[in-house]
Amino acid sequence: MSRECELSGKSPMVGHRVSHSNIKSKRRFLPNLVNVTLHSEVLSRSFKMRIAASTLRTVDKHGGLDGYLQKTKKTALTDGALKILSDIEKKQAEAAA
Secondary structure, eight states, X not given: OOSOOTTTOOOOEEEEEEOTTOOEEEEEEOOOEEEEEEEETTTTEEEEEXXXXXXXXXXXXXXXXXXXXXXXXXXXXXXXXXXXXXXXXXXXXXXXX
């Protein structure tokens, strides 16, 4: 299981642990991942995901999974999120026609 957000793609960063005497040693900054189930109103389906807590706050801000996927740039989304977005767009196109 990789330590990567399934929606935004946030992954571990590398930096320095700095001691009081200013000695630097390598360390990793891990994203705060949370297991959640997000519901898509358009698809009438739920998705189990492991996403970052900051991404979860953004999903709430945009009004749910559908709103988040439609308002976020496609370059910032992962492959799994792009698949869900394409399914949502197909369903909306069918409903409009």
